[in-house]
Amino acid sequence: MDQSIVENKKIKTFKTIQSEVESINRVALSVDCVIFGFDENKLKVLLIRSDLKKYLGKWSLLGDLVRPDEDLDEAAYRILKQRTGLSDVFLEQVETFGAVNRHPANRVVTVAYCTLLNIQHHKLKILDNELHWHDVDSITEMAFDHKAILDTSYCRLQKRVKEHPLGFSLLPSKFSLRELQNLYEAILNIKLDRRNFRKKFFSMDFLVDLGEIETEVPHRPGKLYKFDYAKYEKSQKKWTGIAF
Amino acid sequence: MDQSIVENKKIKTFKTIQSEVESINRVALSVDCVIFGFDENKLKVLLIRSDLKKYLGKWSLLGDLVRPDEDLDEAAYRILKQRTGLSDVFLEQVETFGAVNRHPANRVVTVAYCTLLNIQHHKLKILDNELHWHDVDSITEMAFDHKAILDTSYCRLQKRVKEHPLGFSLLPSKFSLRELQNLYEAILNIKLDRRNFRKKFFSMDFLVDLGEIETEVPHRPGKLYKFDYAKYEKSQKKWTGIAF
DNA sequence: GAATTATTGTGTATAAATTACACTTTAAAT
DNA sequence: ATTTAAAGTGTAATTTATACACAATAATTC
Numbered sequence: 001m002d003q004s005i006v007e008n009k010k011i012k013t014f015k016t017i018q019s020e021v022e023s024i025n026r027v028a029l030s031v032d033c034v035i036f037g038f039d040e041n042k043l044k045v046l047l048i049r050s051d052l053k054k055y056l057g058k059w060s061l062l063g064d065l066v067r068p069d070e071d072l073d074e075a076a077y078r079i080l081k082q083r084t085g086l087s088d089v090f091l092e093q094v095e096t097f098g099a100v101n102r103h104p105a106n107r108v109v110t111v112a113y114c115t116l117l118n119i120q121h122h123k124l125k126i127l128d129n130e131l132h133w134h135d136v137d138s139i140t141e142m143a144f145d146h147k148a149i150l151d152t153s154y155c156r157l158q159k160r161v162k163e164h165p166l167g168f169s170l171l172p173s174k175f176s177l178r179e180l181q182n183l184y185e186a187i188l189n190i191k192l193d194r195r196n197f198r199k200k201f202f203s204m205d206f207l208v209d210l211g212e213i214e215t216e217v218p219h220r221p222g223k224l225y226k227f228d229y230a231k232y233e234k235s236q237k238k239w240t241g242i243a244f
Numbered sequence: 245m246d247q248s249i250v251e252n253k254k255i256k257t258f259k260t261i262q263s264e265v266e267s268i269n270r271v272a273l274s275v276d277c278v279i280f281g282f283d284e285n286k287l288k289v290l291l292i293r294s295d296l297k298k299y300l301g302k303w304s305l306l307g308d309l310v311r312p313d314e315d316l317d318e319a320a321y322r323i324l325k326q327r328t329g330l331s332d333v334f335l336e337q338v339e340t341f342g343a344v345n346r347h348p349a350n351r352v353v354t355v356a357y358c359t360l361l362n363i364q365h366h367k368l369k370i371l372d373n374e375l376h377w378h379d380v381d382s383i384t385e386m387a388f389d390h391k392a393i394l395d396t397s398y399c400r401l402q403k404r405v406k407e408h409p410l411g412f413s414l415l416p417s418k419f420s421l422r423e424l425q426n427l428y429e430a431i432l433n434i435k436l437d438r439r440n441f442r443k444k445f446f447s448m449d450f451l452v453d454l455g456e457i458e459t460e461v462p463h464r465p466g467k468l469y470k471f472d473y474a475k476y477e478k479s480q481k482k483w484t485g486i487a488f
Numbered sequence: 489g490a491a492t493t494a495t496t497g498t499g500t501a502t503a504a505a506t507t508a509c510a511c512t513t514t515a516a517a518t
Numbered sequence: 519a520t521t522t523a524a525a526g527t528g529t530a531a532t533t534t535a536t537a538c539a540c541a542a543t544a545a546t547t548c
Contacts, residue, residue, distance in 0.1 A: 025309040026270040029342070029353055065269040068351060072342035096340040096355050098273075098316035107312060109273055111340050162486045178495080184486065195498075196536065203534095204488060213544095219494040220543040232488065240487065241506080242406045242428065244448060244476065422524075439527070440507065447505095457515090463523040464514040485535075492547070498540090506533070513526070518519100 027098075030110040031075045032063035032146065034094065034153040035084070036136070037119040038170035041182045043136045044119065045150065046084070048129035054104045055143035059134065061150070063110065076113035084117070085125050090169050091115045092160075094153045102145045114153045116169045137189075161187050165206065168227040176214055176222035177201065206232045271342075274354040275319045276307035276390065278338065278397040279328070280380070281363040282414035285426045287380045288363065289394065290328070292373035298348045299387035303378065305394070307354065320357040328361070329369050334413050335359045336404075338397045346389045358397045360413045381433075405431050409450065412471040420458055420466035421445065450476045 035046040050060040062083045066075040072093070081087050091113055098109035124131060136154060141147065161167050167183050168175075181197050201207055207225040214221035279290040294304040306327045310319040316337070325331050335357055342353035368375060380398060385391060405411050411427050412419075425441050445451055451469040458465035 025272055025312065027273050027310070027312070028269055029271050029273065066271070066342070066353075068269065068271070069344055071344055072340060072353070093339060095337060096316065098310070098355070100313055100315055109310075109316070111342070162484065163488065165488050176496090190483075193537075194496090195538080198497080200486060200535090206488070217495080218545055220496050220545080222496055235488075238487070239434075240406065242444060243482065243484065244407065244409050244450070244479075420525090437508075438525090439509080442526080443528095444506090461524080462516055464516080464525050466525055490548090493545085494543100496541105496543075498542095500538095502536080504533100504535070507531080509529095511527090514524090516522085518521070 028103075028106055028108040029066045030063050030108055031066055031072060031079055032061040032110050032112050032149055033076055033079050033083070034061055034112060034114045034150055035080065035117055036115065036153075036157060036170070037117045037133055038183055038186065039119045039133065041186055043154075043186045044133040045136050045139070046117075046124075046131065047134050047139075047142075048083075048131045050143035051129060052104070052143065058141060058143035059139065059146070060143040061112075061146045062131075066111075072111050073113075076111075080115060083126060083131065084122060086117060086122050089115050089117055090166060094149075094156050097145055097149055099145065110149075112149045112153060114156060116157075116166055118170055118172065120172060158188055165227055165229075165232055174210055174212065174224040174226055176224060177207075178222055180225075206235075272347075272350055272352040273310045274307050274352050275310055275316060275323055276305040276354050276356050276393055277320055277323050277327070278305055278356060278358045278394055279324065279361055280359065280397075280401060280414070281361045281377055282427055282430065283363045283377065285430055287398075287430045288377040289380050289383070290361075290368075290375065291378050291383075291386075292327075292375045294387035295373065296348070296387065302385060302387035303383065303390070304387040305356075305390045306375075309352075310355075316355050317357075320355075320359075324359060327370060327375065328366060330361060330366050333359050333361055334410060338393075338400050341389055341393055343389065354393075356393045356397060358401060360401075360410055362414055362416065364416060402432055409471055409473075409476055418454055418456065418468040418470055420468060421451075422466055424469075450479075 037044040037046065046062065047059040048062060050056065050058045062079055064075065064079045064082075066072060070078070073091070076091055076093075077087065080089070080091065092115075094112040094114045096109060096111045100107060102108065102110075119133060136150075139147070139150065142150065157166075161184070167180070167187065170183060171179055177198055180201065181192060181194065184197070185192055206228050208228050210224045210226055212224040214224060281288040281290065290306065291303040292306060294300065294302045306323055308319065308323050308326075310316060314322070317335070320335055320337075321331065324333070324335065336359075338356040338358045340353060340355045344351060346352065346354070363377060380394070383391070383394065386394065401410075405428070411424070411431065414427055415423055421442055424445065425436060425438065428441070429436055450472050452472050454468045454470055456468045458468060
């Protein structure tokens with residue numbers, strides 16, 4: 001809402017609302033971060049062990065209450081930083097979960113955020129509550145409604161990764177086309193034709209050949225590329241037609 | 245969050261959090277509904293006049309505080325019903341807006357929801373606060389951050405309407421292809437080729453020819469169709485490739 | 489240093505989808 | 519009967535997506 005409230009066809013004044021705001025109509029608000037990574041050709045997610053009695057032993061997303069003087073995005077970045085030390089990663093609001101009984105003790109509405117990290121570049125320094133990376137597809141049960149939040153975030157990721165070059169933030173700054181393809185296959189959970197995959201990415205024309213090749217592979221090394229973000233930003237996103 | 249909170253590397257217990265939840269860390273939570281309609285070949289949105297002093301005279305979305313015993317979706321449907329009397333319309337969460345100072349009096353975090361209504365089928369019965377339909381593209385200024393919420397919702401609508409058959413809920417149950425095309429042109433703000441538009445929709449094969457034609461048009465009447473939702477639901481959504 | 493291994497890198501033919509584009513038909517109104 | 523305004527329709531050209539197989543390369547092994 002934000003100002004006038006109609007209830008049983010009686011218009012409440014702003015004064016009435018003010019007092020409602022002060023008293024009963026308040027909830028605790030949290031942010032939960034779904035932090036995706038990629039390693040050993042598998043999509044991973046960063047979880048901690050819940051220490052709430054009801055969910056003892058269950059895995060949980062990284063979250064915290066939003067402070068009274070803090071924007072939602074700010075809170076998400078703070079939590080990410082507190083948990084991982086990282087600050088310059090892509091971060092996006094996913095959805096807000098507010099079922100009345102989603103938290104056993106209080107009404108806590110939570111805003112889910114989603115981030116993608118390069119696991120190799122960002123070794124975890126804080127390991128409280130058994131913080132570590134889990135294979136996304138191995139997770140069956142979680143604390144609270146966190147499994148639903150994870151599922152929603154994963155679906156969103158699958159959709160976004162097809163529309164935007166997000167995936168590159170999960171890879172080393174120099175990567176081979178095989179690594180890129182492995183990433184897409186893992187996230188989308190499909191097999192792709194190698195030749196057509198390459199054709200597609202080369203035709204998009206955002207990959208820069210670095211003139212280097214992989215090292216320490218026990219076979220023919222692949223060329224290394226980086227993603228040209230500047231070129232991507234300048235490009236006109238193409239019109240994608242109507243299709244259900 | 246939801247259980248353990250790390251702050252300055254000090255782990256707080258659940259008890260600590262409990263008391264935080266009880267006291268300072270609470271915010272007022274509202275839902276704002278962005279109700280889109282379609283009339284005279286224009287996309288419309290339903291607004292009321294703000295009666296908050298700071299925004300007196302400005303237009304505002306339809307909102308209310310979320311009740312302590314009410315899920316977010318429930319609140320959105322309640323507000324929609326209270327304002328319009330309607331209940332069986334598509335309703336979707338868009339995004340949560342939580343800038344610290346978005347409300348002048350209190351911290352109010354708002355969850356935006358978006359709905360599409362058929363204006364002809366749903367004549368407004370309640371007109372409090374000058375509730376009425378506005379051309380979406382004529383709106384320049386609004387109360388609070390509601391212009392930003394509207395813009396975000398409109399962008400979301402443009403995207404969703406290309407991926408899902410949402411648009412049909414804005415049309416009469418029997419519609420002509422011209423009406424359908426007008427709808428898409430208005431929402432997407434583009435001109436489409438008539439023959440290709442028809443080809444596209446016929447090839448999707450979800451339109452049912454009702455064997456009826458338009459009446460009271462001063463020219464050759466078009467055939468009337470309905471959308472076959474059952475057939476659509478059964479259809480496998482096609483794989484849409486990677487494209488930035 | 490020859491053979492083996494594993495993976496890179498490449499091209500083409502076919503099918504499917506998208507685009508651009510103009511004339512005839514129809515019903516209502518005059 | 520004429521006018522008006524929009525409905526209805528098809529094709530050729532282009533672009534995009536798909537299916538598919540073999541030679542080149544670097545490292546490892548013998």
